[in-house]
Amino acid sequence: MKIGDFAAKSGLSADTLRYYERIGLLPRTVRDAGGRRSYGMDDLAWAAFLRKLQAMDMPMRDRLEYSRLRAEGDATLRTRRKMLEAHRDALVARQAELAELVATLDAKIDHYIDMESGTQESFDDGGQTHDDRGSGIAPPRERSRRGASARA
Amino acid sequence: MKIGDFAAKSGLSADTLRYYERIGLLPRTVRDAGGRRSYGMDDLAWAAFLRKLQAMDMPMRDRLEYSRLRAEGDATLRTRRKMLEAHRDALVARQAELAELVATLDAKIDHYIDMESGTQESFDDGGQTHDDRGSGIAPPRERSRRGASARA
DNA sequence: GCTTGACCTGGAGCGCGCTCCAGAAAGTAG
């Protein structure tokens, strides 16, 4: 498969593919008689996995290291697994952080709703000058758990 | 409070604070007799909230728009609430995506463990050339739900 | 008064992760 097709199938531009190869994210590609890059299905799977690592917010330097290790073969399996486990933990931590932030947002949204119905002053400090210290964040009343969707 | 103190308390550098003011993320600061910026507690609360928006991955353009709306006063309350609700939804979607990615990672980690114990070939394509289509992702065996922590 | 240090402004510089371009060569169609 030539780079144009591969780009279409992988969702990465031809320029990006060449760039990734240059920096070592993709292995040196097999070339055809005329010097053009020739990609296989395995490359497609690897590109897809790279995109997942990116979607997980794994930093470029880590993706580079992972790629380098992969290129070294089976001897690096343990190291790679450790990297994935570490990143898994980071992801779980991020999920927890997001949950907290959603709660903050819910509280602030409720605060806004109060201000919209009444005729209060602005006072836009996040909706919780007093409480909010990462703990539980008790909703002011009970009308939270909504999204733009559930009211629009 | 002068910019140095404020920087220390807000966690943003003085340069960043001036930069934020320039681009409109922070309102034009009150100046003292000598022309120096003078910050109050309300600014501190706003800076903290801006950091939360950033931690939520709200794009800079949206934070700018939100700040601009806030500067316009109470007339924009509804609009701001809508923005927060929309971003709340984005956050919840991201949480779901992360949950999927964690599952992918778990599957791949298990795959690695298999390869480490046996003496298989490399075949590093993400650990699931066959399955994995965003659905459930059944763990190959039952030994998942670990982190770097739980084994190290 | 003098030194020291925090602060001011405008603008340059930077690291990241691409993205685009020029100029050449090779494959493909008619």
Added chain:
DNA sequence: CTACTTTCTGGAGCGCGCTCCAGGTCAAGC
């Protein structure tokens, strides 16, 4: 064969979000 398209390489450019710097002002301590 010509014409067109794709790909090639090396390198420049870009948008973001700061970060740093020069050269100057102002305030406080000695």
